[in-house]
Amino acid sequence: MTKKVYNIGVEATMDVIGGKWKPIILCNLRHGEQRPSELRRNIHGISQKMLTQQLRELEEDNIVVRKSYNTVPPKVEYYLSDYGETLGTLLDNLCTWGELHVDTLREKGEDVELMHVD
Template identity: 40%
Template sequence: MLNQHFNCGLEASLAILSGKWKPLVLFHLAHEVHRYGQLKRAVGKVSDKVLIQQLKELQQDGVVERTDYGEIPPRVEYSLTDFGRSLARALAPLCQWGEQHTEQIGNIVRNREK
């Protein structure tokens, strides 16, 4: 097995967070346990295929826990592991920064689309 070398902590963090929707999944799961449909609505315009893929990756990485209650109709819930909660706490300042600069970021995004 190869020992992965990262140039900095940000690079290591991005190895877990790579994927457009993973940070939003973490954000929503940090606030409460979600069933799949709730999580999909909370995250937004993500396709089922991509959300399922990114949830599986987060599960494999030990960030997200999937609990299948073995019921019919199926009831599955997603939550954060301790490792996932620590990552969500690390993202909290980035969320705060985004909230403080929402208007400026909105202008930047609109200018990109021109």
């Protein structure tokens, strides 16, 4: 295994939750267990393939837990692990800053809409 070297802590954070979709997935899972179909409905623009890939990566990093039910048809749910729950304050701050940014854009005269406020 190759040694990972990070210059600052934020690099390690972004290595796990960086990208377009992971923070959005995590923010959705803050509210409890969700099936992949629910996540896909709540995350506009994400493909099934991308959602599956991102969930697998988050599961590998012990951020989310995949819970399978032995039913017909099969049922799968995802939720934040205890370790993933430690991201709560960070995710709250990202959401709050995003809301501030939307307000700033509006003040600049940009036509921007925030569909959901936590």
